Amino acid sequence: MALTAESRRPQLREVAGIPLQATTVDNWSQIQNFEAKPDDLLICTYPKAGDCRTQGEQDLGLLSQHALLTSGTTWIQEIVDMIEQNGDVEKCQRAIIQHRHPFIEWSRPPQLSGVEKANAMPSPRTMRTHLPIQLLPPSFWENNCKFLYVARNAKDCMVSYYHFQRMNQMLPDPGTWEEYFESFISGKVGWGSWYDHVKGWWEMKDRYQILFLFYEDIKKDPKHEIQKVMKFMGKNLDETVLDKIVQETSFEKMKENPMTNRSTVPKSILDQSISPFMRKGTVGDWKNHFTVAQNERFDQIYRKKMEGTSINFCMEL
Helix, strand or coil, rough: CCCHHHHHCCCCEECCEEEEEHHHCCCCCHHHHCCCCCCEEEEEEECCCCCCHHHHHHCCCCCCCCCCCCCHHHHHHHHHHHCCCCCCHHHHCCCCCHHHEEEECCCCCCCHHHHHHHCCCCCCCEEEEECCHHHHCCHHHCCCCCCEEEEEEHHHHHHHHHHHHHHEECCCCCCHHHHHHHHCCCCCCCCCHHHHHHHHHHCCCCEEEEEEEHHHHHHHHHHHHHHHHHHHCCCCCCHHHHHHHHHHCCCCHHHHCCCCCCCCCCCCCEEECCCCCCCCCCCCCHHCCCHHHHHHHHHHHHHHCCCCCCCCCCCCC
């Protein structure tokens, strides 16, 4: 019997009720036993999608980590890297962005795992994760590391995740928009429920060194938010360098930059003719997708799920 496209796709498995990539689950003990250091910086976001890699891609030496612009992962990575490199564009072009900051839960044998890559890095290290707070390796909390969390409003997040899953040939087909809407609101997507993820990190922000940023705020006033990141990282860059970072990390610039736009990834992995990796980066695009009925239903579920939390998202600019 011929395999269907769906059956050839990697299936998600669960850890403590959270859907994750099967290879991540297989490598769970190594991830949980990761030894963080006090000067580590961890970039944390809700994902756009999982990390999938094929043999052909391994041969090309390309990482299909791609989990990125839904909640601004690629964006904040580039901002952090520019700050670390004091605004030196050439240094930031030393490697495609997936290679610069190890992704802790990434695992695809026989390649080096995210943990192994992080272990080989000199300190101070910058890494990234999509894990919710309860699944994070305990050593991050024990060592009082710095965490940089970027959250994006749920409606735009859903739309971005949907389009990414359409074009990523290594992920299950999202089905119709109507089907995907149901999957997302019920948390049946990689890394689980958006609501729980965001609330979990929000509730931890005053207990640990967590800088909690909103995607919409970075979009509205990038200079102000980049200044916050700079101070949080303990860096003091002059106005000229700061302005340069603002300019170099604009959506338009990054969309044209092969180090950040995933144009190096083969079409067999990311079919950007279906949807570009860096699609719009706007706030409020959900209005082009949600029906009136879906929006009403979403708002009702949202109020229930987010009840009791002080977090407040901007749904349009």
